[in-house]
Structure formats: C-alpha cells, structure tokens
Amino acid sequence: MAMDTLRPCGDFRSSYGADQTIFTTRLTLAFLIGGIALLALAPLFLSNYFLSLLIQIGYLGIAALGLNILVGFSGQISIGHAVFYGFGGFASVFLAEHGVPVPIAIVLAGLWTTAVGLLFGIPAARVKGLYLAIATLAAQFILQDFFVRAEWFTGGTHGAIAPPFEIFGYDMSGDQRYFYVVLVFVVVMYLFATNLMRTRDGRALIAVRDHYLSAEMMGVNLTKYRTMAFGISSFYAGIGGALYAHYIGYMSVEGLDILFSIQFLAMIIIGGLGSVMGSLLGTIFMVLLPEMTGALASALQGSAIDKALHLKDGITYMREMLIGAVIILFLIFEPDGLAHRWRQIKAYWKLYPFSY
Incomplete structure (x- = not known):
C-alpha cells in the first residue's frame, strides 16, 4: 500500500475552538440544514392538527431550554418556571395592547421577564439545594397570586385577549403561517444557547454546576453567574410564553x-x-x-x-x-x-x- 494513501485515525483536536465546535462534521451541518428545510415545507403536507403539535413543541421547547440552562447547565433547581412562562405571555399582551407591534412586544416581554427573574434570582443565588427549591416555590405562588390580583396587567381571573401576530401588515395567525414564526424563534434561540455554552460565561456556568468551590477558587463569581442563569432562564420562558399567548389569542392564569x-x-x-x-x-x-x-x-x-x-x-x-x-x-x-x-x-x- 502506498504511504500517501494512509490517513491518520483518531480524534485530533488541538485547540479549544475545535473542541467547542457546534458541527463536528460537514454531514452534521448538512443534516441540520436539511431538517430545517424539511420543516419549512411541513405546512404544505401536514394537517392543522400536526402543525399545532409542532407549534406547541416549539414554544414549550424554548421555555424548557431556559429551564435546562438554569438546572442542567448551572446546577440550580427551580420549581416555579411556569409563572415566568406566564409572565412573558401577559407582558407581551400588555405591550401589544398599548401599541407595541407584536414581534417587538414578544422580545420586550422576554426582557421584562428577565428583569423579574433577576429580581427573584438575586436572593435565590445565595442559597442552594432544598432552600433554593423553597425560594423558587415562593416565586411560583407570589407571581401566581399577582396574576389574579393585577387586573390592569393580566385582566385578573378573566384573562386578556392577545392580538394576532402581524409583521409588515401581514397577518401571521393560523397554524400554517404561525408555524414559521415559531420555527424562526426556535432556530434563533437554540443557536444562541448552543453558542452561549461555548463562551467564557457558558463554561463558568458549567463550572459552578460541577464544583462551585473549585469554580470560586478559580475566580468565578458565584453570585453573578447564578443570578445570570436565572435571568437567561426567565428570558427563554418569557419568549415561550409570549409565543403561546399570541398563538392561542388569549392569556389566562389558569394552568400556570x-x-x-x-x-x-x-x-x-x-x-x-x-x-x-x-x-x-x-x-x-x-x-x-x-x-x-x-x-x-x-x-x-x-x-x-x-x-x-x-x-x-x-x-x-x-x-x-x-x-x-x-x-x-x-x-x-x-x-x-x-x-x-x-x-x-x-x-x-x-x-x-x-x-x-
């Protein structure tokens, strides 16, 4: 066998960039692009029933990813994620009712939910384990009671009507059209989270999860990154809740x-x-x-x-x-x-x- 036909075998990664790459092979990238393209064609051959399931998977998947960043990547438990999901929905409806275009209202609702998440995350960042679970449980009941009482914001027990999603004057309501809205948000949010974990901040979150004492000895600010994880998690929950509200056309405290x-x-x-x-x-x-x-x-x-x-x-x-x-x-x-x-x-x- 000629020597020039020999190829090295094994997994050779000589840099952090190669180790943290999203797509290890071109085939992986091709499969992802092909999958997104296939999903883009889904409204052409799927019924409204299956499209509604895909839309539901989309906005719930965004919210679930936010919780995974908090629990799975930073090691902090939260059993109050539903109320941040609901806050994002109510915030987007509130902003849209006051003249903010729905696409912008969804993003602003995510930022507004981030602020609320940071508010609860600052004290929660100083506790861990069972105490943190109790703190997030308190957030669940506090915000749930707030939704019922704040009629100016949520409509109280009656809920609030969410205006349809429109962009450049084009109505995107309905399963076949709204599917593309959710698909764009899913792709953007998941790519953002994947890239976040490759950054210095993402590696710091993982270090806090794996061994917070060692991370602190290395100079990682535990309070900063624990609070940041709550903020990012709340942002994702808010975006998911806002997409849900404008898809259903109605936001209520029931179910949260x-x-x-x-x-x-x-x-x-x-x-x-x-x-x-x-x-x-x-x-x-x-x-x-x-x-x-x-x-x-x-x-x-x-x-x-x-x-x-x-x-x-x-x-x-x-x-x-x-x-x-x-x-x-x-x-x-x-x-x-x-x-x-x-x-x-x-x-x-x-x-x-x-x-x-």
Missing part, C-alpha cells in the same frame, strides 16, 4: 400552577440535563405523551380494560400519573435522558461493525 412547572422539569429530565438538544427531545416526548395516551384510550374504548378502568373518564388522571411514572422510570433506567441515548446510537453506527 405547580403541576405545569413540574412538567417543565419532566421535559428536561427526560430529554437530558445539560443538553441543548435534550430540551427539545424531552419537549417532544411530553407533548406527544397525552396524544398517545388519548389514542390508546380510544383504541381500547368498549373493551374489558375500558370497562374496568373507565379510561374515557379518567384520561386526565392517567396523564398525570403517566408523567410521574415516566419521570421515575427515566431516573432509574435512563438518568442521562434521551440525548444520551441518541449519542449512544450515533456512536454505535459510527463504529459499526466494530464493537470498540
């Missing part, structure tokens, strides 16, 4: 309870803590879970199992039980989430047919 916050935690646990892609995978799983549950109940309708368990009447409770059961099963059998499983699948095919 502790159970919704736990569902956000389930998304990132199932998808994979500390994984940008895992946030989206977990959201897809949690959005499709009730749909699959409903389809299963419909398939078993009239059967002996249906008569014994009353599936049609108890479908809501089954969904709540399934969420808890799925979290437990993933913690036991797949603690690193779906993202870890996906990496293992890629590694298997990369090394196939060899076992090493």
